[in-house]
Amino acid sequence: MKVLILGSGVVGVTSAYYLARQGHEVTVVDRQAAPAMETSYGNAGQVSFGFSSPWAAPGIPQKAVKWMFQEHAPLKIQPRMDPTMARFMAKMFGNCTAERYAVNKERMVRIAEHSRTCIDELRAETGIRYEDRQRGLLQLFRYDSQVEAVAKDMQVLERCGVRHRLLGADEITTVEPALSRVPGKFVGGLHLPDDQTGDCHLFTNRLADYCREQLGVEFRFGVDIQRIRRGNAGVEGVITSAGELTADAYVVCLGSYSPFLVKDLGVRLPIYPVKGYSLTVPVVDDGGAPQSTVMDETYKVAISRFDDRIRVGGTAELAGHDLSLPEKRRATIDMVVRDVFPEGGDADRAEFWSGLRPMTPDSTPIVGATRYDNLWLNTGHGTLGWTMSCGSAQLLSDLMASSEPRIDPQGLDVSRYVA
Numbered sequence: 001m002k003v004l005i006l007g008s009g010v011v012g013v014t015s016a017y018y019l020a021r022q023g024h025e026v027t028v029v030d031r032q033a034a035p036a037m038e039t040s041y042g043n044a045g046q047v048s049f050g051f052s053s054p055w056a057a058p059g060i061p062q063k064a065v066k067w068m069f070q071e072h073a074p075l076k077i078q079p080r081m082d083p084t085m086a087r088f089m090a091k092m093f094g095n096c097t098a099e100r101y102a103v104n105k106e107r108m109v110r111i112a113e114h115s116r117t118c119i120d121e122l123r124a125e126t127g128i129r130y131e132d133r134q135r136g137l138l139q140l141f142r143y144d145s146q147v148e149a150v151a152k153d154m155q156v157l158e159r160c161g162v163r164h165r166l167l168g169a170d171e172i173t174t175v176e177p178a179l180s181r182v183p184g185k186f187v188g189g190l191h192l193p194d195d196q197t198g199d200c201h202l203f204t205n206r207l208a209d210y211c212r213e214q215l216g217v218e219f220r221f222g223v224d225i226q227r228i229r230r231g232n233a234g235v236e237g238v239i240t241s242a243g244e245l246t247a248d249a250y251v252v253c254l255g256s257y258s259p260f261l262v263k264d265l266g267v268r269l270p271i272y273p274v275k276g277y278s279l280t281v282p283v284v285d286d287g288g289a290p291q292s293t294v295m296d297e298t299y300k301v302a303i304s305r306f307d308d309r310i311r312v313g314g315t316a317e318l319a320g321h322d323l324s325l326p327e328k329r330r331a332t333i334d335m336v337v338r339d340v341f342p343e344g345g346d347a348d349r350a351e352f353w354s355g356l357r358p359m360t361p362d363s364t365p366i367v368g369a370t371r372y373d374n375l376w377l378n379t380g381h382g383t384l385g386w387t388m389s390c391g392s393a394q395l396l397s398d399l400m401a402s403s404e405p406r407i408d409p410q411g412l413d414v415s416r417y418v419a
């Protein structure tokens, strides 16, 4: 079967990999000049299966009000007349009940845990490396109240069989030795030893090379997708700046732009762009730098180690599709990396970047069929798109082949939003 994948972010390229392995003739099309040039370019580098949790959680609406008055708040809402943003927020806050949280968390963990298996298999099969490390994640607490609050998350991790350990202030340095240089800053941490790290841009590019060279996938870059054309037989073609492209099946992996392209087909995707920022800091002192990922719970900022660089990512801003880089947004992530690893990197020489997380109101990606037999979705991966990319792409390939999926697909496709 000829498959046309729309979008060459990490979700589009992993989809290409799994579909091409099944013997399909795959083409990937993207407006950028190379893979992973938009949201998959500069993310925080955590491949964090155990950390997969919905943002829509009990207590978030109250916290959101408090954050509005804080300088270094993890959430920023730009006041604007934007009905799509208002609808997204209403739906997201509607998911902040304990009941919805439990349903959404189970769905995220289901994909994330499958992703863990898939990425390990993928690394073994392809041999690609992407400055990856398999050394876990450490969630850091500055206050006792955070240690008390994590007890509930630990119960969920227990139920899901995710290995974890609560560490005291004197134990966190066994995992991240550089923290001994900032004594007294943290009261403890939660260690998830099976989480991973790596550069998503590198991963996507190396996997795209493998797909091209070993699996015969064709990549068409610099092509703007303008419209999906439907006819009596479902989708019949995609109108682009390079003319009309046709295939037997079409997969939408357009991140935060997915809703625009399927709207005219009557497919409503409740995906909103949640902007985030990152800094990439050159390492100047290995002993003062992180060894894997740490997550500063107070500011919800993740700091990951690549070979010679430290990636710091965070902030959730609701501001439409704006990608501007205001200095005041840099301040929070800059402050956190200097505070936690003051001697590890040279933050003055950091690269500042922004990206749009394709966020669904329930934080769970949308993977599966649509009302059109030959139109498929793999999008809406939000905060942990790289973490969930391999699992959701593998699932999609099973669904498209009508074979028994390796994980239960229940609740993951777009029909969950149809009342």
Ligand SMILES: Cc1cc2nc3c(=O)[nH]c(=O)nc-3n(C[C@H](O)[C@H](O)[C@H](O)COP(=O)(O)OP(=O)(O)OC[C@H]3O[C@@H](n4cnc5c(N)ncnc54)[C@H](O)[C@@H]3O)c2cc1C
Binding pocket: 006, 007, 008, 009, 010, 011, 012, 029, 030, 031, 032, 035, 036, 037, 038, 039, 040, 041, 042, 043, 044, 045, 046, 047, 048, 223, 224, 225, 226, 253, 254, 255, 256, 257, 274, 275, 276, 277, 278, 302, 313, 314, 354, 355, 356, 357, 358, 379, 380, 381, 382, 383, 384, 385, 386, 387, 388
């Ligand atoms: C600050 C920040 C930190 C993050 N940290 C992490 C993390 O640590 N771990 C993690 O797992 N996830 C993280 N994420 C989330 C993760 O980066 C995303 O979920 C993931 O990159 C989404 O991938 P995607 O392929 O769906 O989207 P994208 O990477 O945005 O790919 C979509 C592609 O579609 C193309 N496209 C769109 N519209 C058109 C069009 N009209 N014509 C042609 N091409 C088009 C774009 O060019 C793009 O290449 C973070 C995100 C941000 C912003």
